[in-house]
Structure formats: structure tokens, C-alpha cells
Amino acid sequence: MTKNQRLVYIALLASQAVIIGLIERSIPSPFAIAPGAKLGFANIITVMAIYTLSTADAGKVVGTRLVLTALLGGTISTFMYSASGAILSFIGMSIVHKLGPSRVSIIGVSITGAFLHNVGQLLIASWIAQTWSILLYLPVLTFVAILSGIAVGVAANYLLTYVEKLHYYKYLRESS
């Protein structure tokens, strides 16, 4: 991958993540038992970035996505929620990905990401409300996170297998 190709690829991934996030925000939550739980489809992009780019470049995708989503109709508090969730889940996913493709699949990586995203958001929520009992909400959210993590993992797996360019980038990443 040349430097320009990589730059364009990072920008493409970031913009796709922003669009997916914005569309998802306008869909009402399908989980009546867990208000605030989202499907987290923007995670597809983060997972693909981790599998096709170096950790530093994948971090750039996540950072760009965070700032752009905040600028496009977010507030400081939604930025704090999404930032803590996204940063925590990115760190977790990078670590799990380091286990190697023979040990852990994309599904494992995306489930970790979805779970840590919830942990980060609940930590910020309990910090804002000054009570730790918000964390009692975690089991319900984890159930949703495992389901959506599997969905995101399967989707990302199909994309990385059948989209030729992504498959090639993944091959480059694994061989380097």
C-alpha cells in the first residue's frame, strides 16, 4: 500500500463509520428492555480497520470518527460517552487481535469491542451521576453486546473475505 492509498483508505473508513453512526442514531433502539443500547454497527468499521491497518492507523480511523461524529450534531456529554467507549473498546480489540488469527476470530474481537464499549459508557455515566450502581446495568447490556458482537463479527468476516481489496489489505497486514 502506498502512502496515498493508505491515507485515502483511512479517510474512507472514517467517513463510512461516521455515516453508519449517524444512520444508526436515527433508528429507535430495538431493545425495549435496555434503553440506550445500540446495535453498534459502526464497530464493523473499527474491526475492519484493526484487521487491515496497523494499530496506529486504525487508531487514526477511530479518532477521526469520534471527532467528526461529535461535530455533526453531538454535545460534549455524548462526545464523552462515545469517546470513552470507543477508546476502551479499541484498546481491548487491539489486544485481543494480537492473540493472532489462529487463536481468535473476528467474532471474538468484535464481542470484546462491544462489551468494552458498554463498560466505558457506563463508567462515564456513573462518574457523571456520582453513583456506582449504574454499573449494575452491565449484565443486560452485555447480553445485547454479545448478540450484536456476533452480528458485527459475521458481517466483517464476509466483507474481509469477499471484498477483494479488503482481503488484499488483510493479507498485507498479516504478512508484514
Add this chain to the structure above:
Amino acid sequence: MKVFHMFKFWDWIIIPLIILLSFLPSVVFTYQQGSVSADSNLEAVVSVDNEEIERIPLTGHEGNEILDIPEVPCDTNTVQLQDEQIRIQSSDCPDQVCVLTGFISTPGETIVCLHHRVVIEIEAEDGHVENEILSY
């Protein structure tokens, strides 16, 4: 390509690990509540913006009562006290988490409205005093 075949060995370690971790806060909270004695007086502490507004004694309360606390911005006349339970019965916030929480009555339980930054928490008034007496 079957979905089931996508899973690898470590996935089956990660999923139970995550489920166990998600119950960690519940375990810690139950453990903490074990130290509160059963006959202590319970109070509902209403706070807005991290500032304590009102303490409502719950133990021994009987009947249905609607409290008028103007500092709670969720709705007018929204805090309902029924016997030894308390709840927020209506709110104009978008997620309605506080209303869906329903009645709370045991120490450590909370009603949280992030939108209006309202927290109602049940506290045991003299739960820790008893432990000290025991240690003399």
C-alpha cells in the same frame, strides 16, 4: 461458509469471561449490602446536579403520597411515595429510564435520570453504627 465454523478456540474463552465480568459489579454491591443491618432506618436521598436536595425517611411510612419537590426537573409532582417504596412516576426525558426503574426500597438501589441529572438513592441511616457497637 457456516457461521458456527467462524468461531475459534479463544472465542469460547472470551464469551464466558465477558459474562462473568459483567456480573462483577452486582457481586461487589451485594457484598457491600451484606454489611447493612436489617433493622436500620432507610432514607431516600434525592439529589440534583450532585447536590443533596432532600432526605425522605422511608422506614415506617404508610400510605400513598405524592411529593412536591420543585428542584426535580423531570416533571411536576413526579416523586411518588408508597409505603416504604419510592419511584419517579413520570418524566419528560427521552429515554424514560428513571420511570422504567419503578419502585425502589432496598439500600443501595438508585433511580437515575441522566437527562435531568437527578439521582434518588436509598441509604441506611445507621447501618454502620451497629457494626461499631458490635466491635466494642
